[in-house]
Amino acid sequence: MGAVNGTEPLRVEIGGIDVEVPEGASLLAAVRAAGAELPALCSDDRLSPAGSCRTCLVRADGRIVAACVTPAAPGVRVETDTDDLRQLRRDTVELITSALPSRALTEDNPSELAQVCRSLGLGPETAQGTGGRGEDVSHPYVHLDRDLCIACGRCVRMCAEVQGTFALTLTGRGADTVVAPGTGGPWAESDCVACGGCVDTCPTGAISEPGPGRGLTSAHRPAATRTTCGYCGVGCSLDVVTSDGEVRAVLPARDGPVNQGHACVKGRFAHGYLTSPERLTRPLLRRDGRLEPVGWDEALGRVARGMRAAVAAGGADAVAAISSARATNEENYLVQKFLRVVIGTNNVDNCSRLCHSPSAAGLTASFGLSGGTDSFDDVERADCLLVVGANPVEAHPVVGARLMRRVLRGAKLVVADPRAVGLALHADVHLRPRPGTNVALFHGLAHVLLAEGLADEGFLRERVTGLPELTELLEDYPPDRVAAITEVPAADLIAAARLYGRALRPAIVYGLGVTEHLHGTDGVRSLANLAILRGAVGTDRGYGVNPLRGQNNVQGASDMGALPDLLPGYGKVTDPAARARVEAAWGVRVPERPGLRIPDMFAAARAGALRALWVIGEDVCATDPDANQVARALEACPLVVCNEVFLSETARRADVVLPVASWLEKDGTFVNFDRRFQRVRPAVSPPGEARSDFDVVRALADVMGVDLGCPTPADALAECARVTPVFAGLSHDRLDREGDVPWPCPDPDHPGEAKLYKERFATPDGRAHLTAAPYLPPGEQPDDDYPLVLVTGRRWAHYNSGSMTRRGGNLALDPIDFLDLHPDDALRYGVRDGAQLTVESRHGEARLVARVSEQTAPGQVFCSFHFPASGVNRLTSDHADTVTSCPEYKVTAVRVGAP
Numbered sequence: 001m002g003a004v005n006g007t008e009p010l011r012v013e014i015g016g017i018d019v020e021v022p023e024g025a026s027l028l029a030a031v032r033a034a035g036a037e038l039p040a041l042c043s044d045d046r047l048s049p050a051g052s053c054r055t056c057l058v059r060a061d062g063r064i065v066a067a068c069v070t071p072a073a074p075g076v077r078v079e080t081d082t083d084d085l086r087q088l089r090r091d092t093v094e095l096i097t098s099a100l101p102s103r104a105l106t107e108d109n110p111s112e113l114a115q116v117c118r119s120l121g122l123g124p125e126t127a128q129g130t131g132g133r134g135e136d137v138s139h140p141y142v143h144l145d146r147d148l149c150i151a152c153g154r155c156v157r158m159c160a161e162v163q164g165t166f167a168l169t170l171t172g173r174g175a176d177t178v179v180a181p182g183t184g185g186p187w188a189e190s191d192c193v194a195c196g197g198c199v200d201t202c203p204t205g206a207i208s209e210p211g212p213g214r215g216l217t218s219a220h221r222p223a224a225t226r227t228t229c230g231y232c233g234v235g236c237s238l239d240v241v242t243s244d245g246e247v248r249a250v251l252p253a254r255d256g257p258v259n260q261g262h263a264c265v266k267g268r269f270a271h272g273y274l275t276s277p278e279r280l281t282r283p284l285l286r287r288d289g290r291l292e293p294v295g296w297d298e299a300l301g302r303v304a305r306g307m308r309a310a311v312a313a314g315g316a317d318a319v320a321a322i323s324s325a326r327a328t329n330e331e332n333y334l335v336q337k338f339l340r341v342v343i344g345t346n347n348v349d350n351c352s353r354l355c356h357s358p359s360a361a362g363l364t365a366s367f368g369l370s371g372g373t374d375s376f377d378d379v380e381r382a383d384c385l386l387v388v389g390a391n392p393v394e395a396h397p398v399v400g401a402r403l404m405r406r407v408l409r410g411a412k413l414v415v416a417d418p419r420a421v422g423l424a425l426h427a428d429v430h431l432r433p434r435p436g437t438n439v440a441l442f443h444g445l446a447h448v449l450l451a452e453g454l455a456d457e458g459f460l461r462e463r464v465t466g467l468p469e470l471t472e473l474l475e476d477y478p479p480d481r482v483a484a485i486t487e488v489p490a491a492d493l494i495a496a497a498r499l500y501g502r503a504l505r506p507a508i509v510y511g512l513g514v515t516e517h518l519h520g521t522d523g524v525r526s527l528a529n530l531a532i533l534r535g536a537v538g539t540d541r542g543y544g545v546n547p548l549r550g551q552n553n554v555q556g557a558s559d560m561g562a563l564p565d566l567l568p569g570y571g572k573v574t575d576p577a578a579r580a581r582v583e584a585a586w587g588v589r590v591p592e593r594p595g596l597r598i599p600d601m602f603a604a605a606r607a608g609a610l611r612a613l614w615v616i617g618e619d620v621c622a623t624d625p626d627a628n629q630v631a632r633a634l635e636a637c638p639l640v641v642c643n644e645v646f647l648s649e650t651a652r653r654a655d656v657v658l659p660v661a662s663w664l665e666k667d668g669t670f671v672n673f674d675r676r677f678q679r680v681r682p683a684v685s686p687p688g689e690a691r692s693d694f695d696v697v698r699a700l701a702d703v704m705g706v707d708l709g710c711p712t713p714a715d716a717l718a719e720c721a722r723v724t725p726v727f728a729g730l731s732h733d734r735l736d737r738e739g740d741v742p743w744p745c746p747d748p749d750h751p752g753e754a755k756l757y758k759e760r761f762a763t764p765d766g767r768a769h770l771t772a773a774p775y776l777p778p779g780e781q782p783d784d785d786y787p788l789v790l791v792t793g794r795r796w797a798h799y800n801s802g803s804m805t806r807r808g809g810n811l812a813l814d815p816i817d818f819l820d821l822h823p824d825d826a827l828r829y830g831v832r833d834g835a836q837l838t839v840e841s842r843h844g845e846a847r848l849v850a851r852v853s854e855q856t857a858p859g860q861v862f863c864s865f866h867f868p869a870s871g872v873n874r875l876t877s878d879h880a881d882t883v884t885s886c887p888e889y890k891v892t893a894v895r896v897g898a899p
């Protein structure tokens with residue numbers, strides 16, 4: 001007997017076989033549960049049924065119906081395989097295909113339609129159309145062959161229902177009906193965001209990916225390698241199809257737990273960088289000021305001598321490493337172990353320092369653990385979403401699409417962001433605080449929650465500390481005063497607080513607009529106050545506080561202890577018990593003194609105290625703030641070693657460059673934004689002599705005379721599990737067997753805790769801690785000399801320093817580094833749309849192109865940091881979060897002028 005999971009199963013009979021399906025399931029789902037084949041050309045499990053093609057005809061209790069739009073009724077008897085039904089379906093498919101040109105049904109055509117025709121005995125001669133409707137090949141990733149379109153509408157529904165973009169429509173009448181961009185004109189100029197959803201669902205190949213991926217979809221493809229996306233922290237499951245050692249296509253996994261058969265322009269298409277002629281394939285060594293190719297032995301020998309010399313001159317703390325949030329957990333585990341075991345220092349950090357270190361500090365202080373509180377599946381059930389300082393539609397597109405779907409289905413949405421980011425267009429209330437005033441904004445919302453009796457008093461009494469102090473503080477944050485600080489109208493503030501406060505199950509999602517501030521940790525904690533006041537964390541009355549992680553494995557890099565004050569699993573280096581756990585496994589003493597944070601490493605290098613710096617997979621000269629000072633630090637440091645895929649701005653300044661594998665060439669695990677451990681598997685080999693970071697770290701330890709153990713990534717995770725109680729139940733074998741598992745996961749039989757704090761909070765007293773931190777102004781303020789506030793962030797087609805996305809079709813989609821500014825400011829400063837600009841701050845200058853847009857508020861400008869040549873991070877300051885040293889990227893005073 002077949003079965004489909006469901007809460008209220010009902011039994012139906014399909015061709016004499018009893019099956020159970022959930023209430024509300026269609027007959028098509030029941031037929032498939034019974035293992036029967038049925039053509040269904042306008043149907044896709046990811047979409048609402050349309051019932052338009054009539055290829056799925058069955059007989060239900062004697063009546064012929066379209067199975068996809070007919071709900072299964074209890075006890076219904078369904079026939080699928082009678083002569084008359086087969087003939088009916090064959091006639092319908094024949095009618096559909098008769099207008100297509102013969103190439104629609106060639107024998108090697110992998111399309112769903114061609115396969116259906118073959119199964120029905122319809123050959124290429126069935127397709128008798130003459131074509132002539134033409135192609136649209138304007139887009140780098142999505143080509144349209146109008147002659148193959150059967151107007152099933154799957155692409156249109158995919159774009160609207162799954163992606164939430166509404167870029168496509170059906171035009172024409174009758175047999176001339178065909179898909180087209182809704183804006184008219186060529187596809188490349190449409191609203192398409194190149195998620196690939198239309199390509200993936202198209203049953204005929206009318207919409208296809210050009211090149212070697214042509215014709216492949218997640219449902220119809222050869223064998224593939226299942227891995228986890230290496231762009232952003234969403235953690236999409238991807239199936240990578242290869243031939244002759246090269247990637248043909250990267251397809252969204254239909255059963256991917258986070259992406260659910262969806263992807264974005266980066267994960268789906270931006271893999272062209274793999275075969276770029278600019279890939280580093282041999283180690284490089286600086287001689288006479290030039291980087292020259294050498295063998296691995298020579299390169300590693302030079303690194304080992306340099307590190308020994310640094311230790312001899314300045315002690316173990318003269319060596320430091322910046323580990324990588326793009327690398328696997330196992331690689332991060334080995335890097336921090338190398339520093340602590342081989343060198344004897346805690347000088348290891350990762351780029352969470354620059355993005356979510358305030359989340360780690362703030363969430364730990366408020367709740368006890370350094371991660372989001374709830375699974376995203378739960379967040380998606382919220383009836384009110386508070387999205388703060390995040391632009392998921394561009395920076396985390398698959399999450400952005402899921403949030404959009406939830407809103408389109410009726411959830412209330414409050415967006416708090418200075419810019420009119422994508423979700424803001426659909427918000428019930430859009431709060432646009434002046435950059436740097438988040439803490440005042442959150443206190444204003446909290447003030448209204450308390451003033452209007454919207455707090456959960458029982459929860460506050462039983463599970464919370466700090467209420468008297470916060471109540472007293474909030475007296476200073478009535479809506480009018482908050483409006484004066486933030487420039488958010490008091491009425492909007494009140495409306496937003498009421499939406500969040502009156503929701504049955506609200507959820508908070510936030511991004512770097514909360515953390516990258518002088519008081520970023522206070523921002524995280526005062527945002528967490530809202531969930532605590534509402535009793536919406538650790539209960540079934542809400543879905544907590546959830547950071548969207550920027551880099552793919554920024555959660556994992558910190559989880560693995562690539563931090564100067566924390567060991568794997570977040571044991572403090574100052575805690576003798578935590579040190580004893582790893583010392584027992586590693587056989588060495590771990591230093592008690594916390595190491596240097598990234599900004600302190602640069603300062604120490606400039607001061608001559610840091611004499612060897614190993615930068616692994618981070619382009620610090622492009623992405624770290626006050627880039628001129630970073631460059632000076634690298635110049636001052638006697639040994640700079642860089643593991644890189646390309647010759648980045650940082651690698652250009654290194655003494656030794658070690659060529660390494662990228663995410664599609666690696667074995668290991670990542671941890672995504674909702675704390676899932678996910679498997680990463682190599683689909684192709686790295687080019688030339690490039691090696692994984694994992695192999696490089698082990699090899700260098702070998703050269704320095706230390707066996708790091710952990711011969712394979714699986715061994716490294718196994719060792720990590722032995723020394724960290726929160727990861728004790730995790731292993732590669734388990735993840736291969738069961739798929740993703742969230743942490744905490746204390747033993748192999750534990751399913752992992754997707755939702756935290758159901759019984760108690762993980763703070764020492766078991767309670768959630770409210771904070772009463774007052775609002776303090778940002779480090780930079782505009783003045784007469786620098787009258788505009790610059791906010792930096794991401795754009796949809798690019799990722800981080802752009803090293804992967806600027807090499808391939810994504811560059812064609814977004815080729816120019818723009819500075820967005822409001823029309824009022826354009827008028828005030830005499831700036832024309834499209835004009836070359838010089839942007840100056842107190843720290844440096846950059847060159848950008850003006851884009852006049854109302855997305856930014858008057859007095860503010862916005863740009864990305866995806867094009868290192870523009871020098872955006874020469875503008876940003878060295879102001880940093882007072883708790884964690886996370887840079888204040890979101891507030892820099894600038895002026896604009898002609899170049």
Ligand code: FES
Nearest residue numbers: 040042051054068
């Ligand atoms: Fe049922 Fe098209 S799949 S009508």
